[in-house]
Amino acid sequence: MTTPSDVTPTQWQSALTAFRNAVGAQWVFSSDEDAGLYRDAYSPYWNEPEERMPSAAVAPASVEEVQAVVRIANQFGIPLYPISTGKNLGYGGSAPTMSGSVVVDLKRMNKIIEVNDKRNYAIVEPGVSYFDLYDYIKERKLKVWIDVPDPGWGGVMGNALDRGVGHTWYLYRDHFWSHCGMEVVLPNGEVMRTGMGAMPGSNAWGDFRSNFGPYVDGLFSQAGFGIVTKMGFHLMPEPEHFLHKKIYPPRREDIIPLVDVANELEDQGMIGMALYESPMFSAQFQDPALRAIGLAPDVWNGNAINRYAAEKGVAPWELGVSFYGPEAVNEAKWQYAKSRFQKAIPGVRFEDYESLRFPLTAEQEDAVKHKVLVGVPNMNVFTLSARNRTNPEPADGHLLFSPTFARSGEELLRAQRIFTEGMRDMKVDYPMAYGPFSAPFTWNFRAFVLATGMPTSRSNPEVNKLSRETMEKLITLGAQHGYGEYRTPPAFQDQVMSTYNFNNNILRTFCETLKDAVDPRGIIAPGRGGFWPRTYRKGA
């Protein structure tokens, strides 16, 4: 494997010995075979020189062991890269931002410290997966829910630290935003707590996010300012009932009032995550006529889509709205929501989709249609990208592109056209390529993400090359229009950071200034977040 660039072979061996003494020999992985398990299985550079390679991995079992690892790394100038559950597939997997880094694998620190269903929070260690926390709550019959991303094998902490997202109420589904206080091992090996955890006598770690003075928690997400070892999270009390309804507007331009009403309902706390889809997306692969409409250069005026919708009864958009609470209240809220959509969108149709009373039996739970909408961790999202009837030769993985912009129908229509025409100019076509039927995600509340995935391969470098080039061009194209990635894999973090370049990249310069002060040897996750410590900064 690649060893850290500025370390001699002798120093490297001494460092490995020191790591072994700190965490136990069986928890230092330095053979090619073992360290190779930390490669990113979805890497867009698989087996190429630019692939981000770990040099080794160490797996501490306690905060004290993490501190020891950080001190050893400081002593030898060895870059570390912390991961929690290490399942960040699509955004970098378990591989470091900088090749040669030693991965600090926190999977063994997997204690659920507390789940409180009176004040509705949890405090966890890094290795706790969504499945683990869910099982813990179920086994104890606690009356709280978790909010989960699509794949349940990731972890509560790692997902939040990459500012990952889920699918219920706005308060819970932005996972970093829903966190409450943290414990961090700083680059010098000292332990710090934030929020009420900073006050030794407080019992409100899981309740109140803020300490006195600057709110520094943000520094530990998408950045290398420390290794987080505990985090609190706000949880939602289990509601009595879940109601999900579908709304179908008849015309393409109806997306504008549709979004306006959904925004109003959500920002008042009336509905959970607005789930946008387009029934025409899958329909275009069944009907060549619709496919042709979607590919026509004049599709953007909406006429052909509207005609097709009227003739075939296929709506150009679908909005799913979720209600959580007492059944009668959900029903009343739905009646109100319905009247608002009816008034705003002539000819709008509604459909019953799901109505669930909690708790569910195991069979009922398995039959839930969109499990993530009710906080049930699962792996079903992969049925879309794995081998299936309509996709007999799937890609090995995906690179995720997640441009974020204002939550309005007008902006969505603009973004769709920009990215669709952009991809056509690049002459690339993927199953998930942009088109007039691409729907936005509202995982990040108050913003739209028009996400797409580009294929990666562990056998065909040409596939990866095309995906990388497309990704780079899409990042540039998006930035030209003010669309920025909320998150991106290591290979693109420098580029994405350079698009947030107001006032001559002052955001990046500020991060570098902090980095040099807090982590003078550049030990923790150099390059993570698109800024570098002085040691590795080009031209510094």
Next chain:
Amino acid sequence: MKKMLLLGAACLLSIGAGAAHSSKRTANAVERGHALFEYHCASCHGPGIGNPGHPWRTGTEALQVKYRGELPALLAERKDLTPETVAYFVRNGVSIMAPYRKTEISDADLAALGAYLSRNNPDFAKK
């Protein structure tokens, strides 16, 4: 989870009783392997419903399409798996299934998973 494990242990007892080859040691490994399978793999390879429009979970559906019914789509029903095959796929991954690190599945756990998934393999049973 606990309920699932108990249930698992119950059906394993009946399987174990019928299998003349299994020494106590293997039976323990098979039992542990079953629990590990439920924990790590069943979310994709178990029975049960997939995403809307998909009647099966991810791995089950993929193997159904791959083998077109010539082999059972459920990994736990296969008779051709060996511990070596299982280890190969777990450590190398395949398609969208990423490899597992040793902090997730240790070599001892992997051996138990292999024992469980090859418990119905007549060739392996003879060894």
